[in-house]
Amino acid sequence: MDPLAAALKVAASGLGVQSERLRVVSENLANAQSTGDAPGADPYQRKTISFAAELDRATGASLVEVNDIGRDASDFPIQFIPGHEAADEKGYVKMPNVNMLIEMADMREANRSYEANLQVIKQARELISMTIDLMRSQS
Incomplete structure (x- = not known):
């Protein structure tokens, strides 16, 4: 198969998993x-997300896919908020185990990876277009 088509498939798989990663990060931030x-x-x-490599038999390229969307098993931080509906008898509330700094770093990394894959697709499309133009000018 054409190397440009393989590059398009690899980049497209990258776009898909980074999009899913952004969705998971957004869900964590929202909650x-x-x-x-x-x-x-x-x-x-x-929520956590993990990826796995998968061989595309048609192109021989190694694509990426979502392996699992799991749950972070770390402890829930506890805050003293007496009167809160979820407070125990001592006034402590279990808070989500979401660290905003980690989520923002994940979001930034996923966004950059998404943009890099998008650039690969744009470059491949441009090369395909240039090849077609060259073939037209030769005939």
């Missing part, structure tokens, strides 16, 4: 303050 609705109830648990 960063989502506590349980009863005393002692668990709050929102941070």
